[in-house]
Amino acid sequence: MLRTFRIGGIHPPENKLSAGKKITPLAIPEQVIIPLSQHIGAPAQAVVKKGDVVKVGTLIGKSGGFVSANIHSSVSGKVNKIDNAIDASGYKRSAIYIDVEGDEWEESIDRSNQLAKTCALSAKEIIDKITEAGIVGMGGATFPTQVKLMPPPGNKAEVLIINAAECEPYLTSDHSLMMEKGEETLCGISILMKAIEVDKAVIGIEKNKPDAISHFENLAKEYKGIEVMPLKSRYPQGGEKQLIDAVIRRQVKSGSLPISVGAVVQNVGTAYAVYEAVQKNKPLIERVVTVTGKNVSNASNLLVRIGTPISKLIDAAGGLPVNTGKIIGGGPMMGKALISTEVPVTKGSSGILLLSEAEAVRKPMYNCIRCAKCVNVCPMGLNPTLLMDATEFSNWELAEKNNIVDCIECGSCSYTCPANRVLLDYIRLGKGKVMGIIRARKS
Amino acid sequence: MILIAIISLGGIGVVGAVLLYAASKKFEVYEDPRIAQVQDVLPAANCGGCGYPGCSGFAAACVKAESLDSLFCPVGGADVMNNVASILGKEASTSDPMVAVVRCNGTCEARPRTNQYDGAKNCAIAASLYGGETGCSYGCFGYGDCVSACTFDAIHINPETLLPEVIDDKCTACGACVKACPKNIIELRKKGPKSRRIFVSCINKDKGGIAKKACDNACIGCSKCQKECPFEAITIENNLAYIDYQKCRLCRKCVPVCPTNAIHELNFPPRKEAVETKETQEETK
Numbered sequence: 001m002l003r004t005f006r007i008g009g010i011h012p013p014e015n016k017l018s019a020g021k022k023i024t025p026l027a028i029p030e031q032v033i034i035p036l037s038q039h040i041g042a043p044a045q046a047v048v049k050k051g052d053v054v055k056v057g058t059l060i061g062k063s064g065g066f067v068s069a070n071i072h073s074s075v076s077g078k079v080n081k082i083d084n085a086i087d088a089s090g091y092k093r094s095a096i097y098i099d100v101e102g103d104e105w106e107e108s109i110d111r112s113n114q115l116a117k118t119c120a121l122s123a124k125e126i127i128d129k130i131t132e133a134g135i136v137g138m139g140g141a142t143f144p145t146q147v148k149l150m151p152p153p154g155n156k157a158e159v160l161i162i163n164a165a166e167c168e169p170y171l172t173s174d175h176s177l178m179m180e181k182g183e184e185t186l187c188g189i190s191i192l193m194k195a196i197e198v199d200k201a202v203i204g205i206e207k208n209k210p211d212a213i214s215h216f217e218n219l220a221k222e223y224k225g226i227e228v229m230p231l232k233s234r235y236p237q238g239g240e241k242q243l244i245d246a247v248i249r250r251q252v253k254s255g256s257l258p259i260s261v262g263a264v265v266q267n268v269g270t271a272y273a274v275y276e277a278v279q280k281n282k283p284l285i286e287r288v289v290t291v292t293g294k295n296v297s298n299a300s301n302l303l304v305r306i307g308t309p310i311s312k313l314i315d316a317a318g319g320l321p322v323n324t325g326k327i328i329g330g331g332p333m334m335g336k337a338l339i340s341t342e343v344p345v346t347k348g349s350s351g352i353l354l355l356s357e358a359e360a361v362r363k364p365m366y367n368c369i370r371c372a373k374c375v376n377v378c379p380m381g382l383n384p385t386l387l388m389d390a391t392e393f394s395n396w397e398l399a400e401k402n403n404i405v406d407c408i409e410c411g412s413c414s415y416t417c418p419a420n421r422v423l424l425d426y427i428r429l430g431k432g433k434v435m436g437i438i439r440a441r442k443s
Numbered sequence: 444m445i446l447i448a449i450i451s452l453g454g455i456g457v458v459g460a461v462l463l464y465a466a467s468k469k470f471e472v473y474e475d476p477r478i479a480q481v482q483d484v485l486p487a488a489n490c491g492g493c494g495y496p497g498c499s500g501f502a503a504a505c506v507k508a509e510s511l512d513s514l515f516c517p518v519g520g521a522d523v524m525n526n527v528a529s530i531l532g533k534e535a536s537t538s539d540p541m542v543a544v545v546r547c548n549g550t551c552e553a554r555p556r557t558n559q560y561d562g563a564k565n566c567a568i569a570a571s572l573y574g575g576e577t578g579c580s581y582g583c584f585g586y587g588d589c590v591s592a593c594t595f596d597a598i599h600i601n602p603e604t605l606l607p608e609v610i611d612d613k614c615t616a617c618g619a620c621v622k623a624c625p626k627n628i629i630e631l632r633k634k635g636p637k638s639r640r641i642f643v644s645c646i647n648k649d650k651g652g653i654a655k656k657a658c659d660n661a662c663i664g665c666s667k668c669q670k671e672c673p674f675e676a677i678t679i680e681n682n683l684a685y686i687d688y689q690k691c692r693l694c695r696k697c698v699p700v701c702p703t704n705a706i707h708e709l710n711f712p713p714r715k716e717a718v719e720t721k722e723t724q725e726e727t728k
Contacts, residue, residue: 084649090573091580092649339558339573362561422563429568 002207003249004232005242008379010412011234012333014208018172018292018299023180025303026316028100032075032307034060035087035095038346039136040143041067046096052079057106057283060096063131069144069347070134071096074285074305076104086340088329088349095344098307108281115183116279119191126195126278133277134347135284138269139163139174139238140330142348145270149195151259158262160193160201161247162271164216165237167206168331171351173288174268176301178205178212181272182219188275190223196264199225203268204247206233235333236410240265242379254406269350284347289313293354295321304345310352311341317352325360328353333411366419374413374423380406384413384423391430396437399430405438407431477530478502484526485516490594492517492617511536518595518615540634541616543598543609547583547628548644548707550604553659554579570625578657581647583607583628592623611638611710633688638710641686641693643668645705648681655703662705668697 037043044061054060054073061071077100084092105111121129131146151157166174178185193201203220205213207230220226231237231246241252243265250261258265266274269287276282285306292299297318304313310327314320320341328335329343332353374384383402390399404427413423481502489497493516495504505514505527515538516523528535554577560569566588574580585605589598597613598620600606607620611634621629628646643662647654651663664682676690677697686697686706695714698706 086574086580092574336572422568425563425565425568425572429565429571432571 002230002232003246004234005237005245005379007245007381008377008412009234009236009242010377010416012169012415014233015169015292015294016172016175016208017170017294017296018290018301019175019209020211021172021176021299021301023176023288023301023303024316026305026308026312028075028103028305029308029312030100031080032098032100032305033085033095033309033342033344034071034074034098034307035085035093035344035346036061036071037087037093038071038142038306038348039069040141041065041069043094044068044071044134046082046094048079048082048096050079050081053077054079054098055104055106057109057285059283060098063134063144067144067147069136070132070283072134072283072285073098074307075100077101086343088336088338088343088346090336090339110280110282115187117187119187119194119278121194121278123195123197126191129278129281130195130274133273133283135270135273135277136347137267138273138287138347138350139267140334140348140350142346145266145274148264148266149192151196151264152257155257155259156262157196157198157259157264158200159248159264160189160196160198161243161263161265162189162201162203162268163238163240163243163265164203164205164209164212164268165231165243166209167233167235167237168333168335168350169235170292170353171290171331172292173290173301173350175209175212176290177269177272177288178209179215182215184275185268185272186216186219186223186226187279188271188273189226191274191278192264192266192271193225198264201226202247203228204231204237204243205229206231206237208233236379236408236412239379239408239410241408254403287345287347287349289345289349290351291317291354292351293321293324293356294359295323295356296354297321304349306347307344309342309344310338310349313345313352314341314354321354321356323356323358324354325357326355328355333415334409362422363420365421368421369419371418373416373418377412377416379410379412380408382407384427385421387430388421388423388426391426391433396430396434400434400437404431404434475506477506480530481505481527484519484523484530486518486523486615488518488594488615488617490518490615490617490619492615492619505531510534517541517617541631542611542614542634542638542640543616543618543620544630544632544640544642545583545598545607545609545628546630546642546644546646547581547606548604548660548705549577549579549582549658550606550660554582554657566623567625579647579649579654579661581626581628581645581649582658583626588623588625589620589629592619594619635688635693639693639708640688640710641691641695641698641706641708642688643684643686643705644707646683648683650682654682660703660705662701663703665702667700667702668706671696671700 042065045064047062048060055076058073060073063070077098080097080099085095087093135145136142213230216228244263273284289304291313300317327338329338387404407427411424485498493501495501511533515536524535556576557578564586566584566586569584587600589607595613597610598607601608616631645662647661654661666679669677674692676687698708
């Protein structure tokens, strides 16, 4: 009997159309737009100015605080301007425009494909290198990795959990990375184990990726302390708290961090980025992005430089289908509709999903029929319909009492609602308000 | 039989009355009678525009306060505050009458749509997701969070422009719509004599070219109005003009020079000749 998390969850159609497709590098575009805020936390501060010549891997944005990340140029060329650009948030934010000239890399980066297995660095040195390389959580939440590796005093990590669930339908970027860069990824995992000083790591992979499970089981034999755990396919298994529950059967208390149960969770893509940063001195300047959709002629997994406009990715996947209704950045469950094809790829872009008009339409909303389906599927054990009502009527006390801040915004409630209620939209709004109220009370 | 019932029930009633009377004396909470008096002269709108939870909260605060300087009922205005002051024997606070002003004039014709939103029709939710259905990420969504926040029926969405419009006579400047708007488009401004006022009806901080492309009526920060203004009431910051209503003397010189018609004048008599305008200017002085 395979494990999964114990409360709620759904199993939407998987539609992994690009599974098994090789990772193909995308041609470097003529211009990249690199946003200064690609992570959770303070935006980076630009350290280049108009006209500066940069190489691949040159630091162009310096971390703007403790929870922040460095940003490096993903191309070589000249800084065109520093201006506002629409990013995946739907708002204009500060970004660096670079005109591409050639493809010249910083000398310190090791571009060979040779596997560098041994790492003699200390935990502190590893974390410094990760900080330097600007690595963030590649699963989509984009939380700066180094912060997760430095637990608050008094907490000790016991186990490293690697999130290779990829529970979002359609997305296959982690899957393809595991198949092609398995050795490197495992090496990255052992480096992460060293950084947080644990001797055990568990890789959670959903059973819909049998090839990745057997591939990793074979490779893991050579590494001490790394175990592969096949998991039952269930959404949202990739949620941090859900994965901890599934893998080590511990539940993180409301308002606590995973470290409180001795776990540190990192995405498999992050592990690969850590390998490249520590062993090859390569900052986070490119990532694998799945471009997919039922009408996409050539659904593919592309290796893309950060800052490439998504229009280039869509062209590489066979162009925009005529009846496209929505372009989603990310997966269908947690992703967000994008308002322009000029939005650049950022560190957190795991996929581009093109939905047809028929798929994208939102059905009309009816009154709640009290069926409690949303309550049953909520992986955090919340009451979504109550939380939506509380938000609609601005009853913040009720919302707070019913733990609205625990919502992980997975969208299972909205997905399952037979009355098509926009549960998550309201809960997300209420969560923001209640978090603001709690912050104001503390200060 | 009936007698027994009357006596026993009457007895219970008397005992109960004595107990209740004793309890009411013992556990009496003293409340300043002036609170009730003040509350009686307040508008009883319970809008919260004063910053207190309803009119009784405001009345209690008035009685408790040393002076009424920082207390003002925007709904009742100077009249109500004078009444309050006379009850309490304190000096009334003064404040110019204010009115809510919508600083967006991106009508459907002026602001072409670039995308379509099909989520919950709620401005706060839409604002948490993206910048809006047009190229202007500062402008009004038109889903009416301000309309549902207004307890005085003073703000409505115009079905043609899809922008909210304030009814001057009904608006009490309680500020509920100002707080409800996630884009900070609505501002409380001085009502002005005969409700006459001039304001920049735009908050787009983009550079001129980008703003103009997104909306024909956007302020492009050209600073023509700033040069025209004889009273230094206009400042340009982040490619956006702002008229300080404390300094503005309602001369209307800035209105015709605006190349995008972003500066609006309200409730003025129609312009005839330059001479006329000067007269009105002196009148308002």
